[in-house]
Amino acid sequence: MRAAAPLTVLALVVAVGAVSTSGPLIAYAAAPGLAIALWRNAFAAGALVPAAAATRHRELRHAGRTPLAIAVAAGVALAVHFGTWVPSVKLTTVATATALGAVQPVWQALIAALQGRRTPLRAWLGIVIAVAGAAAATGVDVSGSARAVAGDALALCGGIAVAGYTALGERARASLSTTSYTAICYGVCAAVLLAVCLVGRVSLVGYPTGTWLAIAATTLGPQLLGHSMFNYALHRVSATTVAMLVLLEVPGAGLIAWLWLGQRPPAAAWPGLALLLAGVAVVLASGPHRRPPAVLPAVPPVDPPAGTGR
Numbered sequence: 001m002r003a004a005a006p007l008t009v010l011a012l013v014v015a016v017g018a019v020s021t022s023g024p025l026i027a028y029a030a031a032p033g034l035a036i037a038l039w040r041n042a043f044a045a046g047a048l049v050p051a052a053a054a055t056r057h058r059e060l061r062h063a064g065r066t067p068l069a070i071a072v073a074a075g076v077a078l079a080v081h082f083g084t085w086v087p088s089v090k091l092t093t094v095a096t097a098t099a100l101g102a103v104q105p106v107w108q109a110l111i112a113a114l115q116g117r118r119t120p121l122r123a124w125l126g127i128v129i130a131v132a133g134a135a136a137a138t139g140v141d142v143s144g145s146a147r148a149v150a151g152d153a154l155a156l157c158g159g160i161a162v163a164g165y166t167a168l169g170e171r172a173r174a175s176l177s178t179t180s181y182t183a184i185c186y187g188v189c190a191a192v193l194l195a196v197c198l199v200g201r202v203s204l205v206g207y208p209t210g211t212w213l214a215i216a217a218t219t220l221g222p223q224l225l226g227h228s229m230f231n232y233a234l235h236r237v238s239a240t241t242v243a244m245l246v247l248l249e250v251p252g253a254g255l256i257a258w259l260w261l262g263q264r265p266p267a268a269a270w271p272g273l274a275l276l277l278a279g280v281a282v283v284l285a286s287g288p289h290r291r292p293p294a295v296l297p298a299v300p301p302v303d304p305p306a307g308t309g310r
Contacts (some may be wrong), residue, residue: 075188
C-alpha cells in the first residue's frame with residue numbers, strides 16, 4: 001500500500017462492517033425473504049439504472065448482443081442467489097447462512113476446473129476441507145430441525161449461484177463498465193424476483209416502518225456502501241486480500257445477530273463453521289486462479305471487476 005494506506009484501511013473496515021449487517025437486517029425485517037431480496041435490488045436498480053442510462057448509453061448501444069446477453073444471464077444468476085440466500089437467513093441462523101453462502105470461492109474454483117483451467121493441488125485440499133466443514137455444520141442442523149436444514153440447503157444454493165454470477169461477470173466486464181453491468185444485473189435480478197413473487201403470491205407491501213427501514217438499510221449498507229468500498233480498495237490491495245477480508249463477514253454477522261437478535265448457532269456447529277472458513281481461505285490462498293472478489297458489484301464511479309451481493 002502507498003500513501004493512501006490509512007484511507008484504504010478505513011474503506012476496508014467500513015466495507016466489512018457494512019456487509020456484516022446484511023444477515024442480521026434480513027433476519028430482523030418482518031417480511032418474506034423473497035420480498036426483501038426483490039426490494040433491495042429494485043431500490044439499487046432505481047439508483048443505478050438512471051446513472052447508466054445518462055452516462056453509458058453509447059457504450060450500451062455499441063456493446064453488441066453477446067456482452068448484453070451475458071449480463072442478462074448474470075442478472076438471472078444473481079436473482080437465484082438472492083432468491084435462495086436471503087430466505088435462508090429466515091430459516092437457519094445468521095452465522096450459518098452467512099458461512100455457507102461464503103463458500104463461493106470453492107464453487108468458483110470448481111467452475112474454473114470445469115472450464116479447463118489448472119486448479120492447484122492446494123485448492124483441491126481447501127475444497128475438501130470446506131466441504132467437510134459444511135457437512136459438519138449442516139449435520140448439526142439435521143439433528144435439530146428440518147427448517148434449519150432447508151435454510152442450510154438454500155444458503156449453499158446461494159453460494160453456487162453467486163459463483164455462476166461471478167463467472168458470467170468476468171466475461172461481460174471485458175466489454176461493459178461496472179456501471180452498465182451492475183445496472184443491467186440489478187434490473188434483471190429485480191424483474192426476475194418480481195415475477196417469482198407474483199407467481200408465488202408473496203406479500204410485497206403492508207410492512208411496518210421498521211421493516212422498510214431495514215430493507216432500505218440493506219440497500220444502502222451491504223449492497224451499495226459495503227460493496228463499493230471493497231471495490232475502491234482493489235486499487236490498493238489484491239483481489240485475494242479483499243476476498244479473505246470478506247470472510248470476516250461471518251463472525252461479524254454472527255456477533256451482530258447474537259448481540260442484537262439473541263441468535264446464536266448451536267455450540268456443536270462452530271467447529272464445522274471454522275473448518276469451512278479455513279477451507280475457503282486455503283482455496284483463496286492457493287494461487288494463480290484470479291477471480292473477482294467474493295462480494296459485490298460496484299457503484300459509480302468505481303470501475304473494477306464486479307462480484308457478489310449479499
